[in-house]
Amino acid sequence: MSRADNARHVPDMAGMDQRAVAERLLDWFASARRDLPWRRTYDPYHVLVSEVMLQQTQMERVVPYFLRWMDRFPDLESLARASEDEVLRLWEGLGYYSRGRSLLAAAGVLVREHGGAVPDDRETLLTLPGVGPYTAGAVRSVAFNLPEPAVDANVERVLARLTNLELPARDPRAKEFLRETARGLIPEGRARDFNQALMELGALVCLPRTPRCPECPLAGFCVARSLGVAELRPLAGPPKEVVRLRMASGLLLRDGRLYIQKRRPNDVWPGLWEFPGGVLEEGESPEQALAREFREEVELDVRPLAPAVEVRYSYTRYRVTMHAFYCADAGGPAAPRMNEAVDGRFVTPGELSRYAFPAGHRRVISFVLDDPRLKEFLARS
Template identity: 50%
Template sequence: MSTPNTLQQALLDWFDKNQRDLPWRSSYTPYQIWISEIMLQQTQMDRVTVFFSRWMNTFPDIATLAMASEDQILKCWEGLGYYSRARNILKTAQILVERHEGRIPSSRKELLKLPGIGPYTAGAIASISFNRDVPVVDANIERIFARLFNIDLISGSPEAKRIHWQKAETLLPPKQARNFNQGLMELGALICRPKKPDCSLCPLAPYCLALKHDLIPERPIPKKSTKILPIEMATGVLLHNGQLFIQQRLEDDVWGSLWEFPGGRLKLGETPEQTVVREFFEETEFKIEIDSKITTTIHHFTRYKVTLHCFLVTLAQQDSDPVLHAAQEFKWIPFTALASHAFPAGHRKLINHMEESGFFLNQSPCKPD
């Protein structure tokens, strides 16, 4: 294999000519790099660019962000998923204002002390924002190194991770970390893709051992595939006196602090309608009746496929406040106010369906008790 200097320069030259025009690359401000890197965790680039612009319009700087409420943060994050990321962003912003004069530290060691910032994100912020000589390793870089150095180890294994970080540190050219680290990530996204890599356009092809030995399809060695588990759930949209009932999930729950319509998982032998009635009483002590079926949504998260049966329901009792057993707060709101609250993906799909279909245009504004 050629010397590292030759390999490094090939990648730097390629990145200089082929880098994508991304909004956070216009100025490389630490705040924008931080937010973009957190968003890019578990989320595709094309979606992140849309959410990033919306976020920056809402929270243009760390001071504004630190003053926001958790509800505002979660609403702006809605649709990106993995909401703990958003809550950690708020915690970090508040720490930055309290302890760092509203500035993001350039030291990897200091960055690692902040909520939601691990080794990769700390390295990305330090190297991309401040051009510090700090290596990074993400999924793209792991794939490149597995092929470039023909690493015969299962992807994500402790030994593979150790070797990848060692290679990243060894290859890093002094005072060029910003472009070199981005070049590796860009190469993995555009050329050295998981499937159908375009080796003919790769600047590192002359140095790639897996290509030399015709092992590109076998590198990296994949982890054992994760089985997708189906889950069937039901939820009810309670309409009473022209208002809709929503509740806010507990902070430490899945989708903590997001708003929802009550409901839950079907038990063995239950129909979706029976589930809604049971879950409403268990969660709120409301006795309700099924009015009609609204829709069924399907969404995926982590390793689950969730089928959500959605019903319009009414109260089968006299007016009273709920007794919350699975939530921290409740509200009665008009349909138009749903847009200002953050909901999990399945419930947001339900809301979008009701809006697009004009569902409530056909409903009486006041249901009888």
């Protein structure tokens, strides 16, 4: 792209009164800010945990998880002593489980190498597991009030509309422009409030599909609004491919217990527990897939007793329909071989709450624990 083409897409900020923008936004934030638990002290550990939890997750979902997390792990030392199983169980339902494992690993590093404290320098923060440029910027600005931009999806949207950025937010030129624009708007000594105000504006007013422009404190400065294109900014990138999968999973019943297994570290949902199963191959019925998966994964012959439940869930670009079955040994009881897992055990229904499961399997559990057939099948197993 030529320099002239680039200029048409990257706005010129010379005509914007950046100081007035910042002052107007801060005035709005003073009255509109939400009472969030990590805003009460700005403890660096609290800020770090909240920012990791907020990655790709809405605020209202994060707050109860944050409160439970802090009740169990009030400081880095208590987190560093935790087991991965305990962390994943506490994280269950929040999704993107690598974030929980990264927090556990980061706590270990900070306790061993930094005296159990979250550092304020960018280079050290970026060496921590799970901490990228955005999280490092958020911790530095929100916890330590340092003049560092923190550009998340909400901030991208606000600044793309404010400046009428004619590039998708994922474009490298757009990322650089948005980061430097955010940096240039930070008032001296007000990084904490300003960055949070930008995020808050994007979350409450400058919404993705239906921006509330009449309520926006920056409406008078917004170039996209003045041109009537606010809803079209930021420009959309190429659509992500959606992959639809059908899966079969089995609740193997034996001696009043159910079999569960723990996924391998390099697999999808590493470290989480599941019921054996997998994706249907072409031409297979769910029952056929169930029998094949048990032979491949645990070297057991099973027969379905009855359908348990069908659940639908999503993760990343996948849309999954999972057929869950109650099943029993078909060739006589034998010890599972665990070809696709690192651990396996038979547990009572009441013990299932001790283990962390992916969302789809947890939905199966929620259903079968209320299913009167489960007690009958267990009694016969």
